[in-house]
Amino acid sequence: QANLETERIGCEVIYYAETDSTNLCAHELGKAGAPEGSVVLADSQIAGRGRLGRRWCSPPGVNLYASVLLRPPVAPRYASQLTFLSAAAVARTVAETGNLAATVKWPNDVLVGGRKIAGLLNELDAETEQIHYLVLGIGVNLNMRTEQFPEDLRYPATSMMLECGRKVSRLDFVRCLLRHLDHLYALYLSEGFPPVLAVWQQYFDLVGRSVEVDLQDRRIIGKVAGLDSDGALLLDLTDGTRERVLAGDVKPL
Ligand code: BTN
Structure with missing residues (x-):
């Protein structure tokens, strides 16, 4: 060993x-x-x-x-x-x-x-x-x-x-x-x-970037605001609301 x-x-x-x-x-x-x-x-x-x-x-x-x-x-x-x-x-x-x-x-x-x-x-x-x-x-x-x-x-x-x-x-x-x-x-x-x-x-480089997130039932586009204390992704959407994403596929735009 x-x-x-x-x-x-x-x-x-x-x-x-x-x-x-x-x-x-x-x-x-x-x-x-x-x-x-x-x-x-x-x-x-x-x-x-x-x-x-x-x-x-x-x-x-x-x-x-x-x-x-x-x-x-x-x-x-x-x-x-x-x-x-x-x-x-x-x-x-x-x-x-x-x-x-x-x-x-x-x-x-x-x-x-x-x-x-x-x-x-x-x-x-x-x-x-x-x-x-x-x-x-x-x-x-x-x-x-x-x-x-x-x-x-x-x-x-x-x-x-x-x-x-x-x-x-x-x-x-x-x-x-x-x-x-x-x-x-x-x-x-x-x-x-x-x-x-x-x-x-330290290895996350998407804060401030626009991303598309594929959720199970829909797709959303927004700017990454950061993470909350649970690690959920915080996204600022174009309509001014903030969405908390728990699971999904993220693609930088
Ligand atoms: C992914 O889809 O990105 C996850 C891949 C995980 C692969 C690893 S290889 C070692 C371990 N054994 C498996 O069968 N899968 C994981």
Whole structure:
């Protein structure tokens, strides 16, 4: 096992050459009572899961596919706070290991130069008032070449190698990521959500920009005023009203 210098995250690390989905493996660990901080890594996934039921392209040898098991002592309605936490940790890691200007797309996804470099899929197992466990799924394009991206991507994508002009070490990247996750999760447990959101906001570059937000049933256009203390997006609409958006797909205009 790599010497991780972390307190919780990475207390157990399981590595697969190939698996269906590291998120599914982490669910099994969660149900089996594995400790919080357990991490599942895979070289490739045959059924990598993306958001909204999509697939996550997961070829071997080039990327990072990781899932982290957490048991945060908070009610299920706060689970989305952990999405900000993982996005902040990934953005920091991308920025540090590649010396890149990483940004976050609200509420998740990490971008470089407006192109997606990492996707996050957090999944919850909970009852009404209690989280049994939470899986933070993290996929980062590390050394993927242009021709390896699927042709039918719905968004522009990139990889660390394409941005840095050199290969990045998966081990160095994972070490750095687990360290940031560990640090931010310790901060979350001791001081709550505000300092974690503050870190996330360092990578958020849409304040003051006009965006289009795809809500389930309608589309709205407005200027990003900022975030409220829950991480909801505050949008100033053209009719002078302010809308608080809890979930939706944001596109800068
Ligand atoms: C997205 O659609 O943007 C989220 C993609 C999340 C992919 C990661 S890869 C590791 C983990 N295991 C999965 O099956 N999905 C997540």
